[in-house]
Amino acid sequence: MKYNFNEKIDRSKNHSAKWEEMEMKFGRKDLTPMWVADMDIKAAPEIVEAMKEKVEQEIFGYVYRPTSYYESAAKWIEKRFGYTISPNSLIHSPGVVPSMSILVKMLTKPNDKILIQTPVYPPFASSVKDNGRTLVENKLIKDEKGYYTVDFKDLEEKLSSGEISLFILCSPHNPVGRVWTKDELKKMGDLCVKYNVRIVADEIWRDLIMPGHKHTPLGSVSKEIEDITITLFSPTKTFNLAGLQASFATFPREEERKAFDTILGQMDVKRNNPFSLVAFQAAYEKCEDWLSELIEHINGNFDYVMDFIEKRLPNVKVYKPEGTYLMWLDFNNVGIPQxxxxxxxxxxxxxxxxxGGSFGENGKGFGRLNVACPRYMVEEAMEKIEKAIKNL
Incomplete structure (x- = not known):
C-alpha cells in the first residue's frame, strides 16, 4: 500500500478530544480510546500540503469562497455516485449537526413531531428535543445476527397519522453500519412523499462504504423524493477533518437555500475558516486513491474484529458494518446487568x-467501537475486552 495507516501517532500534543477528554467523560484516562468518531490516522498528504501553503502565507484573515469550492463537491458526487447536482444548490455550513438544528427550527414549529430511526447518533434526538419539538421513534428491527432493517409497517403508521412534520434520516446509518439499499430508500422516500413529510438526510458517512455495498444519495432516487429532501454531507469523516468544523447542505428549493443562508448570516457563521476552504477542495480533487486504501484498511480492521469475536468472544454479538468505520457491539449476553x-x-x-444507551433505549447494552485507527489499537482493545470478560 502507498499509505501507512498503521503508523503509531502520538496525539498528546494536538489537544485531541478523543485522548485528552477521556478523564472528563469516562472518569479515568488510562483507557484505550475507541470512542469519538475521528481517526487516529494522518490526513492525506495532498490535504496537508494545501494547508501548509496557507500556513506559509502567515495571514489567517477572512477568506473568499471561490466557485471551484462548490464545483469540487458537485463533481465528486457525480463521480462517486452518478448523481448530478448543481453547485448552486449547495451551501456551506459550520457542520452537519448545526445544520440539522437550524433546519428543525426552519422547517417545523414548536411542539411539532419529528421522526428519527433509533438507535441513532445522539444529536438526532437532541436537535429535536432541545428545539422544543416532540420526538417520535421508528425503531429499527434487529435480527438474531445483529442485522438491522427498517420497520416499514410502523413507519407508515406514524407518517400516515398526519402529525409528523419532518423525518431525519441517517444514511449510511450510525451506529448500526447499514448502507440502505436503493429499494429501502425508495420505500422510505415514497412514504414521505405520500404523506407530505419533509426529509433531512444526514449523509456524512456516504464515502466510507465497504466492498460489495453501494451508497445511493436519497435525492437521486426520484425527482419527487429529491424535491422534499435536504441533504447534509461533509468530507470531514471521510478524510479525518472533523476539527475543521465545516460541511455542505444541498437544497432542491432555492427559497429554502436562501432562508438557510439568511439564518447563517444572522449568526455570522457563513464563512469557511482558511483551512477548511483549501482542505475540502484538495480532498475532493486529489485524494480518491488515499480513500480507496483507507477503506481497505478499515475493512481489514472490521474483519479482524469479526474473526476475534467469532473465535474468542462468542457471547458478544456484532454484524459486520456495510459502511462507516464504527462497529455496534452487543454485550447483552456476556453475563453483566445491562x-x-x-x-x-x-x-x-x-x-x-x-x-449504546445514548443512541436510544434500544441501544442499551451495546457499545460503539471506532476502528479508524492503526491495527495495534484494535488488537489492544479487543484483547482487553476478552481478558475482562474471562475475569468475570
Whole structure:
C-alpha cells in the first residue's frame, strides 16, 4: 500500500478530544480510546500540503469562497455516485449537526413531531428535543445476527397519522453500519412523499462504504423524493477533518437555500475558516486513491474484529458494518446487568467506547467501537475486552 495507516501517532500534543477528554467523560484516562468518531490516522498528504501553503502565507484573515469550492463537491458526487447536482444548490455550513438544528427550527414549529430511526447518533434526538419539538421513534428491527432493517409497517403508521412534520434520516446509518439499499430508500422516500413529510438526510458517512455495498444519495432516487429532501454531507469523516468544523447542505428549493443562508448570516457563521476552504477542495480533487486504501484498511480492521469475536468472544454479538468505520457491539449476553456494561468496559476492560444507551433505549447494552485507527489499537482493545470478560 502507498499509505501507512498503521503508523503509531502520538496525539498528546494536538489537544485531541478523543485522548485528552477521556478523564472528563469516562472518569479515568488510562483507557484505550475507541470512542469519538475521528481517526487516529494522518490526513492525506495532498490535504496537508494545501494547508501548509496557507500556513506559509502567515495571514489567517477572512477568506473568499471561490466557485471551484462548490464545483469540487458537485463533481465528486457525480463521480462517486452518478448523481448530478448543481453547485448552486449547495451551501456551506459550520457542520452537519448545526445544520440539522437550524433546519428543525426552519422547517417545523414548536411542539411539532419529528421522526428519527433509533438507535441513532445522539444529536438526532437532541436537535429535536432541545428545539422544543416532540420526538417520535421508528425503531429499527434487529435480527438474531445483529442485522438491522427498517420497520416499514410502523413507519407508515406514524407518517400516515398526519402529525409528523419532518423525518431525519441517517444514511449510511450510525451506529448500526447499514448502507440502505436503493429499494429501502425508495420505500422510505415514497412514504414521505405520500404523506407530505419533509426529509433531512444526514449523509456524512456516504464515502466510507465497504466492498460489495453501494451508497445511493436519497435525492437521486426520484425527482419527487429529491424535491422534499435536504441533504447534509461533509468530507470531514471521510478524510479525518472533523476539527475543521465545516460541511455542505444541498437544497432542491432555492427559497429554502436562501432562508438557510439568511439564518447563517444572522449568526455570522457563513464563512469557511482558511483551512477548511483549501482542505475540502484538495480532498475532493486529489485524494480518491488515499480513500480507496483507507477503506481497505478499515475493512481489514472490521474483519479482524469479526474473526476475534467469532473465535474468542462468542457471547458478544456484532454484524459486520456495510459502511462507516464504527462497529455496534452487543454485550447483552456476556453475563453483566445491562446498566453495568458501560462501567464494566471502562473500569474492568479499560476501553473507552460510546455507550449504546445514548443512541436510544434500544441501544442499551451495546457499545460503539471506532476502528479508524492503526491495527495495534484494535488488537489492544479487543484483547482487553476478552481478558475482562474471562475475569468475570
Amino acid at each position: 446498566d453495568k456494561i458501560q462501567d464494566f468496559l471502562i473500569n474492568e476492560a479499560r476501553v473507552a467506547m460510546n455507550d
